[in-house]
Amino acid sequence: MIVNALFSVLFTVTAYLFVCLKALAGAFGAGSVVQYVSALTALSGHLSQLVVYGGDVRSNAPFLQELFAFLDTPNEMYQGSLTTEKRSDRKYEIEFRDVSFRYPGTENWALRHLSVKFEIGKKLAVVGPNGSGKTTFIKLLCRLYDPTEGEILLNGIDIRKYNYREYMDVFSVVFQDFQLLAFSLGQNVAAAPEYDRARAEKALRQAGFGDRLKALPLGTETSLFRDFDENGVEVSGGEGQKIAIARALYKDAPFLILDEPTAALDP
Numbered sequence: 001m002i003v004n005a006l007f008s009v010l011f012t013v014t015a016y017l018f019v020c021l022k023a024l025a026g027a028f029g030a031g032s033v034v035q036y037v038s039a040l041t042a043l044s045g046h047l048s049q050l051v052v053y054g055g056d057v058r059s060n061a062p063f064l065q066e067l068f069a070f071l072d073t074p075n076e077m078y079q080g081s082l083t084t085e086k087r088s089d090r091k092y093e094i095e096f097r098d099v100s101f102r103y104p105g106t107e108n109w110a111l112r113h114l115s116v117k118f119e120i121g122k123k124l125a126v127v128g129p130n131g132s133g134k135t136t137f138i139k140l141l142c143r144l145y146d147p148t149e150g151e152i153l154l155n156g157i158d159i160r161k162y163n164y165r166e167y168m169d170v171f172s173v174v175f176q177d178f179q180l181l182a183f184s185l186g187q188n189v190a191a192a193p194e195y196d197r198a199r200a201e202k203a204l205r206q207a208g209f210g211d212r213l214k215a216l217p218l219g220t221e222t223s224l225f226r227d228f229d230e231n232g233v234e235v236s237g238g239e240g241q242k243i244a245i246a247r248a249l250y251k252d253a254p255f256l257i258l259d260e261p262t263a264a265l266d267p
Contacts, residue, residue: 015040077146080161084154084170092155092170092254093119094141099150101133101140110136114150120254135176138259142173172248173257180240182227185213186220189246195220200250207246212239 015037095117102109111133118124126134139145140152143159152159159167180188187193189200200220204213216222216233223229224243235243245261 012041012044015044077143078160080159080163080167082157082162084162084166091120093117093153094255095153095156096137096140097151097153099140099147099152101136101145101148103136103145111140135259138173138175138257141257142171143167170253171255171257172251172253173259174241174244174248174261175259178241178244178247180224180235180243182225182229182232183223184220185216185222185224185243188224188243189220189250191247191251195250200246203246203249204243206249207242209239209242209246 096114099111099114100109101111114133114137116124126137128134136145140147143164146160154162154167154170185204186195186197186200189195189203197220201213204210204220212235213219223232224235226232226234241261245258248256248258
């Protein structure tokens, strides 16, 4: 800050001295002095701001290096190439076949010898105490991790052989730690800049957000939070969870997976 202030003072003094000497030498009339002084003052302010921004960039550079190093972390998981079968009847079947898993860097098993099979059209509730592996089960299903032992099959084929993006199109997932963004309600539901308004409204009503939606003057165009819009609205934890559920319903994937979806909702 001291260097920036000193730079600004020296520049301003030099500029004023230059303009006055030029005026005395007859290079331009006295009336032009005000014009030149105003322009140089504005230039001085902008240059001072540039110095400040340069200092900010220099201060933040070490943190950005860590961020970019994280973003550049290579994906070492096996990437398959098979396309998922686009079935009009949505007959998909998932099977965990003797699956065991432990997180990297630990010797404790999060899941051990799990075998289960489920298919579209049926409901499966995974119940257990904290730390029993319920969320781990979902993470394995979504290929956030691969099993340490055993295999997971989609219609009889190891899920690792599928193209990951196409495989994830089969699932709509609501995790415990979902994230809402400071965009419009409809964009949050669709997770995209453009969305089908009628479809988003339907998903919100199905998720129990219908009454609050009616109270919003701009409907699905209402901004969430006030980060970019001073007229944005705040939502409670329960309302946020309903929006996250609506997001999963909007996707309309064959499998709908909810990880403790009612934790913040009223009974």
